[in-house]
Amino acid sequence: MAEVRGSVAELDPRRVRTNLERVRERIAAAGGDPDAVEICAAVKYVPATELGALAEGGVALVGENRVQDLLEKRARYAERFEWDFIGNLQSRKVREVAPVVRLIHSVASDSALRALERHLAREVLVQVNVAGEASKGGVAPEALGDFIARCPVPVGGLATMPPAAERPEENRRHFARLADLAAEHGLGRLSMGTSQDFEVAVAEGATIVRLGSVLYA
Numbered sequence: 001m002a003e004v005r006g007s008v009a010e011l012d013p014r015r016v017r018t019n020l021e022r023v024r025e026r027i028a029a030a031g032g033d034p035d036a037v038e039i040c041a042a043v044k045y046v047p048a049t050e051l052g053a054l055a056e057g058g059v060a061l062v063g064e065n066r067v068q069d070l071l072e073k074r075a076r077y078a079e080r081f082e083w084d085f086i087g088n089l090q091s092r093k094v095r096e097v098a099p100v101v102r103l104i105h106s107v108a109s110d111s112a113l114r115a116l117e118r119h120l121a122r123e124v125l126v127q128v129n130v131a132g133e134a135s136k137g138g139v140a141p142e143a144l145g146d147f148i149a150r151c152p153v154p155v156g157g158l159a160t161m162p163p164a165a166e167r168p169e170e171n172r173r174h175f176a177r178l179a180d181l182a183a184e185h186g187l188g189r190l191s192m193g194t195s196q197d198f199e200v201a202v203a204e205g206a207t208i209v210r211l212g213s214v215l216y217a
């Protein structure tokens, strides 16, 4: 979904652990259950050589954006984490991604659905374009019911990447909308919220937050 920026170097496992603890405290303060809200570490900034520090620091679930990086990192650390795919899903990459991840967060096109017919994934989230941004992928809320009905693999929930907001509060209505849509379609998982706005997302019912910078700072 998002673009890849610079990379982090020399992660200290103790710092990662402290950051994780702080995030859990902030999840609880936002009204979430810190044992139930999953923290998916967005590892696009993290070189493979630093992933060991994440594992030692207590990270259990990682999300990668790029297929090549996913395959390389997973080849080295398959057993140390659960792996999710959180990047833009190109249909021609479904074949490589589907068999190796727990959850794909970003199913949003009919070509991806067709690829999933041939390369079954365990479970997927449908990415919804809640803010109606022309520049972004994601299924339009009005089209969601039909899209879910056409999906050949289990749809566990919804995901969204709202606009970059100056204040986290600005995204509350987008998170609330995604939660409403999930409830309407009887879906349990809600992947929403990044370092900038995860507390608001949790307050609106996020079950998975995707966090990068706040874990590595």
Ligand SMILES: *Cc1c(COP(=O)(O)O)cnc(C)c1O
Pocket: 001, 002, 003, 042, 044, 065, 086, 087, 161, 193, 194, 195, 196, 210, 211, 212, 213, 214
């Ligand atoms: C990078 C990324 C995140 C995390 O972003 P941070 O601002 O570093 O927390 C979340 N979701 C997706 C799809 C990403 O690509």
